[in-house]
Amino acid sequence: MSGFQINLNPLKEPLGFIKVLEWIASIFAFATCGGFKGQTEIQVNCPPAVTENKTVTATFGYPFRLNEASFQPPPGVNICDVNWKDYVLIGDYSSSAQFYVTFAVFVFLYCIAALLLYVGYTSLYLDSRKLPMIIFGFLNMILWGGNAWFVYKETSLHSPSNTSAPHSQGGIPPPTGI
Template sequence: MSAFQVNLNPLKEPLGFIKILEWIASIFAFATCGGFKGRTEIQVSCPPKVTDNKTITATFGYPFRLNQASFQSPSGVNVCEVRWDSHVLIGDYSSSAQFYVTFAVFVFLYCTAALLLYVGYTNLYRESRKLPMIDFIITLVATFLWLVSASAWAKALTDIKVATGPNIVQELLPCKPPVTCQFGSVTSMGSLNVSVIFGFLNMILWGGNAWFVYKETSLHSPSNTSASHSQGGIPPPTGI
């Protein structure tokens, strides 16, 4: 194996430059999803003081097991004679969220390793037939998995918005007369929208980079054997 020797020229080429973009985009993908924390609020009132509203909150976040996010009343008191901590949001979206974040982390690690290979072992990568082919196969698989994970996470996010929005008033059992419930607010999910965008952006980056990785493989470049034949292994036929 050749010694590690820094060569920044591959970073100036599409193969290395796009890999840097993929590395950055993967960070944004798992950071914007995995670091989210939010809460939803409802206003509760009960007779005889129907104008005396109490705020009930439910805190949720990654990995979005909403069925474990219980409501909390102010100071832990039972508002309207209801134990709100025994009531939770509806839905478990951890599978889609964890698959998306875990895959993004693996992509980040692979991009780091690939960049080290491009920069530190440029000759080894260019002279090898196996390394570019492995890189090409991983690129195709990653493109497909970005499509799957981003689509699944986008669907889960839509359901999360529904489960934490105004519909929770209709789903909560205590919110029946004489108890009056009104939806208050929910934390903005702008960062989660960004995570979905970066998921599909990653898919585009990996799909576009597949061509440049393909050009490094033996499928695109002639093998050493065929090159030697074309350069003089067999003399051209002469006329009679």
């Protein structure tokens, strides 16, 4: 068994080069989702006809708990004598977003470990017959477990989620009198 020796040759082969690409992709995956911020705006006309449209804005971001993002008018502006904090976006997508970011972090850590193995312990990896099989078996187990989980989530074995919320849960009411 030999110690740590840097050998960059595996990075020139597909096995190492793909791990570098996966490592970079995982950084972009958790950075773009974890740091995302956005907003949506609606224009409001109050009856009787007002000459100027007013805008209310709802800002949101990771982890996408939209049901906590309330609409806000510009500071110091009263629009139609309405408390806009009572109106929020519909949906809570935090579970999916957090799963995505967590999975990207795990891929990041796995790629670092694999690159250390390929670059630092190339001789150990190439001389051992059991180590590649253990790694392949472990990854195969994760792949099968992930597939089984998604099959479970997409079938009737798992209770379907309610994707639309009624008005009583904080959604914007439909226009009346039109």
